[in-house]
Amino acid sequence: MSKESGKAFDIKIFMRILSFAKSYRVHFIVAALSVIITALLSALRPYLLKEAVNDFTINKDENTLLNYILLMLAVLLVEVILQVTFIYFANWIAQHIIRDIRAKVFRKILQFKMSYFDKTSVGRLVTRVVSDIETIASSFSQGLFMIISDILKMLVVIVFMLIMNWQLALIALAVLPILIYATKLFQIAIKATFQEVRNQVANLNGFVQERVTGMRIVQLFGREKIEYDNFVAINEKHKKAHIKAVWYYSIFFPVAEVLSSIAIGLLVWYGGLQSVNNVEVQPGEIMSFIMMTQMLFRPLRQIADKFNTLQMGIVSGERVFGVMDTQSSIDKNGTLIAKNLEGKIAFKDVHFSYVKDEEVLKGISLQVEKGQTVAIVGATGAGKSTIINLINRFYEIDAGQICVDGVSVKDYEINSLRNQIAIVLQDVFLFSDSILNNITLKDDAISLAEVQEAAKKIGIHEFIMSLPNGYNYNVKERGAMLSSGQRQLIAFLRAYVSKPSILILDEATSSVDSYSEQMIQFATDTITKGRTSIVIAHRLATIKKADKIIVMDKGLIVEEGTHQELLEKENGYYKNLYDKQFSSLEAI
Numbered sequence: 001m002s003k004e005s006g007k008a009f010d011i012k013i014f015m016r017i018l019s020f021a022k023s024y025r026v027h028f029i030v031a032a033l034s035v036i037i038t039a040l041l042s043a044l045r046p047y048l049l050k051e052a053v054n055d056f057t058i059n060k061d062e063n064t065l066l067n068y069i070l071l072m073l074a075v076l077l078v079e080v081i082l083q084v085t086f087i088y089f090a091n092w093i094a095q096h097i098i099r100d101i102r103a104k105v106f107r108k109i110l111q112f113k114m115s116y117f118d119k120t121s122v123g124r125l126v127t128r129v130v131s132d133i134e135t136i137a138s139s140f141s142q143g144l145f146m147i148i149s150d151i152l153k154m155l156v157v158i159v160f161m162l163i164m165n166w167q168l169a170l171i172a173l174a175v176l177p178i179l180i181y182a183t184k185l186f187q188i189a190i191k192a193t194f195q196e197v198r199n200q201v202a203n204l205n206g207f208v209q210e211r212v213t214g215m216r217i218v219q220l221f222g223r224e225k226i227e228y229d230n231f232v233a234i235n236e237k238h239k240k241a242h243i244k245a246v247w248y249y250s251i252f253f254p255v256a257e258v259l260s261s262i263a264i265g266l267l268v269w270y271g272g273l274q275s276v277n278n279v280e281v282q283p284g285e286i287m288s289f290i291m292m293t294q295m296l297f298r299p300l301r302q303i304a305d306k307f308n309t310l311q312m313g314i315v316s317g318e319r320v321f322g323v324m325d326t327q328s329s330i331d332k333n334g335t336l337i338a339k340n341l342e343g344k345i346a347f348k349d350v351h352f353s354y355v356k357d358e359e360v361l362k363g364i365s366l367q368v369e370k371g372q373t374v375a376i377v378g379a380t381g382a383g384k385s386t387i388i389n390l391i392n393r394f395y396e397i398d399a400g401q402i403c404v405d406g407v408s409v410k411d412y413e414i415n416s417l418r419n420q421i422a423i424v425l426q427d428v429f430l431f432s433d434s435i436l437n438n439i440t441l442k443d444d445a446i447s448l449a450e451v452q453e454a455a456k457k458i459g460i461h462e463f464i465m466s467l468p469n470g471y472n473y474n475v476k477e478r479g480a481m482l483s484s485g486q487r488q489l490i491a492f493l494r495a496y497v498s499k500p501s502i503l504i505l506d507e508a509t510s511s512v513d514s515y516s517e518q519m520i521q522f523a524t525d526t527i528t529k530g531r532t533s534i535v536i537a538h539r540l541a542t543i544k545k546a547d548k549i550i551v552m553d554k555g556l557i558v559e560e561g562t563h564q565e566l567l568e569k570e571n572g573y574y575k576n577l578y579d580k581q582f583s584s585l586e587a588i
Helices: 011-059 062-110 114-119 122-164 166-172 176-213 215-220 224-276 283-324 384-391 414-419 435-440 448-457 461-465 484-497 514-528 540-545 563-567 573-587
Strands: 345-355 358-368 373-378 399-404 421-424 502-506 532-536 548-553 556-561
Touching: 011 062, 011 122, 011 283, 062 122, 062 283, 122 166, 122 176, 122 283, 166 224, 166 283, 176 215, 176 224, 176 283, 215 224, 224 283, 345 384, 358 384, 358 548, 358 556, 373 384, 373 540, 373 573, 384 399, 384 502, 384 532, 414 421, 421 484, 435 448, 435 484, 448 461, 448 484, 484 514, 502 514, 514 532, 548 563, 548 573, 556 563, 556 573, 563 573
Parallel strands: 373 532, 373 548, 421 502, 502 532
Antiparallel strands: 345 358, 345 399, 548 556
16 A cells, blocks of 8 residues: 555655646646636526525516526526536547556556566556556546535625625625535545555456466366356455445435535525525525525535545556556666677576576676577576576576677567577467467568468478468467467568577477477477577477587586487486486387
């Protein structure tokens, strides 16, 4: 929860949200003028009503009464037109502001380090980008502008009251301080409640997103009832947070209604008392003041509600700006454009940890020459995948240096460096889109003809054409319409068409059929040929063909050499690993 949660209103967050409106000054001015003129006209109607009633009771002139009625209708029509103008422009500004904020937040998210996503729930991020920003929009269209409109109307009504009859005005305003105080208490109490509501919305979104994404695991391990019970508990907290807000509303609005009725009752009592005492109080004045009292208290009740809408926007703004202010971006001071790299890679005494003081890489040094295929082997947790993450600068190293073509990766412009490196990860991610768009990632520079030619070279063109609509086949979310082997083949083609200088493969064939494995092996041989390649090896054939094998254990390089050289080392780590893991595969 924010440090500001005890405040009824956080002006710093509000001004920061408002700063996004600077680009839309003209529309803002139109909305503001509509509000000001509407406020003036709204107080004019009770005044016209007073004149009409008083004139008719004295002069009994039907024509004059008709003229007053027509004038009130004209004023009302202009009010309607101005109100439509105001509502349209207020919402227009709000939607443009949230479009700008959402774009800025998403741009920020795109630049975050991988470590940020390792620690942050996807559901919470979705809540920030979607529902929290929608709440900010409501705070503008239904909160800020409406509050300004209501306050102006109230001020104009109070001025008219005082001008028309200051005694009646003081009676009508007698309960106003009580209502203002009650509104203040309500606003402070509801702020913390709204923060809890937003917290529970984020928790609910995060829980549902994770369980739906991992539904296969939930069902595979028979956790349906457990996860349902967990959902019920989170949903209950969500309900309680909302009910607490409803409780505050249920107290405040009846209190406000009673105070409004008391004010009207006092006006009627005072008017009747004046008549009994033969003090001239015109009936038009009493009717006008009753109408103006309603116009005064109704907006005040609504202001409390609209102020809460504005507060919800402030709470959401705190959360959204929290994402925007997060310092988790990779340093992008590099200016050297990486183009047509030779592919020489050097790690020089590199230390790295995902969690502070828990080193994953403990000062490793390695050299990969141009065009070499280097296989990295080792037990789970040895640091193999960490090496490939660091070459791309997904994470910042703690100490040491990583060089490509003799230049530190920090000196390269990061996007140009990543464009020269292609990765096929163990967990292939495909978007809910066509195969073609998943391969090109909508890069207009890569044509369908190029994709087809590349697919033929690595031997998967026929497989793609066998699917309905071929390259336009929609693989659905995360590639659910394809097998794991087919997704892997698409990932190989995606890497191949990008024409990288350096290729990194995190191979995974444990869950694919033999036919797909043969295709993957052919694809691997094709795309690594003549190209610097680093392979986290799970396949014996890849290991044997590698120019060099790097053996890792507990964040250290314990051995390196060719397959044959490493087998010749008595009691060597690789030899033991080979005897336990790979020799059985060879026998098969």
